[in-house]
């Protein structure tokens with residue numbers, strides 16, 4: 001087109017970092033500030049279509065959510081000729097899904113302390129999302145991004161208590177991304193996420209406690225990080241996972257931690273802890289400094 005698009009004039013595209021049916025994600029440098037951003041470019045949905053509703057929900061969710069250390073930060077979104085563009089924080093450590101694959105390739109496993117750190121950080125992000133009256137509905141390893149923060153000396157003054165101890169730990173920060181399925185907590189029109197992570201009550205269209213569906217998906221996410229085999233999309237295995245039967249893990253977890261995971265995956269959603277309760281759960285807090 002004769003008019004230089006905002007994308008081309010404002011950004012230098014470095015590499016494509018993801019492709020899906022939604023479109024493609026690029027690692028870009030913003031010419032003005034020299035910072036890196038992750039930019040998703042998707043075909044502009046037909047005006048008034050459900051895809052347009054979904055695209056708008058993602059932007060609304062980011063706008064409502066503001067800033068949190070465990071939610072990928074949103075910067076801008078705009079439409080060009082025939083595509084929708086969203087400019088987010090670039091997380092330089094890949095996704096949790098990439099990390100799980102590379103651990104397997106190296107014949108390594110996340111230690112129990114690393115699993116607890118992961119669970120605590122994502123719980124903090126979920127607590128923030130849920131306290132904003134929203135639910136994510138697509139929690140899974142490929143939607144959790146990693147920021148490898150170089151181990152800073154002292155954490156900067158004025159950082160939140162959560163960010164402070166992040167600096168102290170191995171410097172790995174997990175952030176919840178892809179708000180494409182976000183809904184308000186008591187919304188009737190739910191766009192189901194990945195069936196492998198779907199809680200059975202949502203499949204049965206019981207939307208009474210959607211935050212607990214995020215907790216269920218988080219439980220399966222931790223299970224995968226602990227080395228569980230790939231999740232079934234349907235069938236008897238799908239149902240047994242939702243009857244409290246957990247798969248065998250390559251390395252058994254401690255009884256308290258295994259018990260907590262069992263609770264996250266409890267068929268009875270009222271038994272599953274809320275994100276708020278997870279954030280102060282003794283199993284996740286023991287042995288933490290401060």
Ligand SMILES: Cn1cc(CCO)c2c3c(c(-c4ccccc4Cl)cc21)C(=O)NC3=O
Pocket residue numbers: 017018019025038039040072086087088089090091092093094095145146177178179
């Ligand atoms: C495939 N892919 C790889 C990455 C980099 C991980 O090191 C990535 C990011 C995002 C997203 C993303 C997801 C959903 C919507 C918009 C974006 Cl930019 C996708 C990403 C995002 O919002 N921030 C990212 O770093």
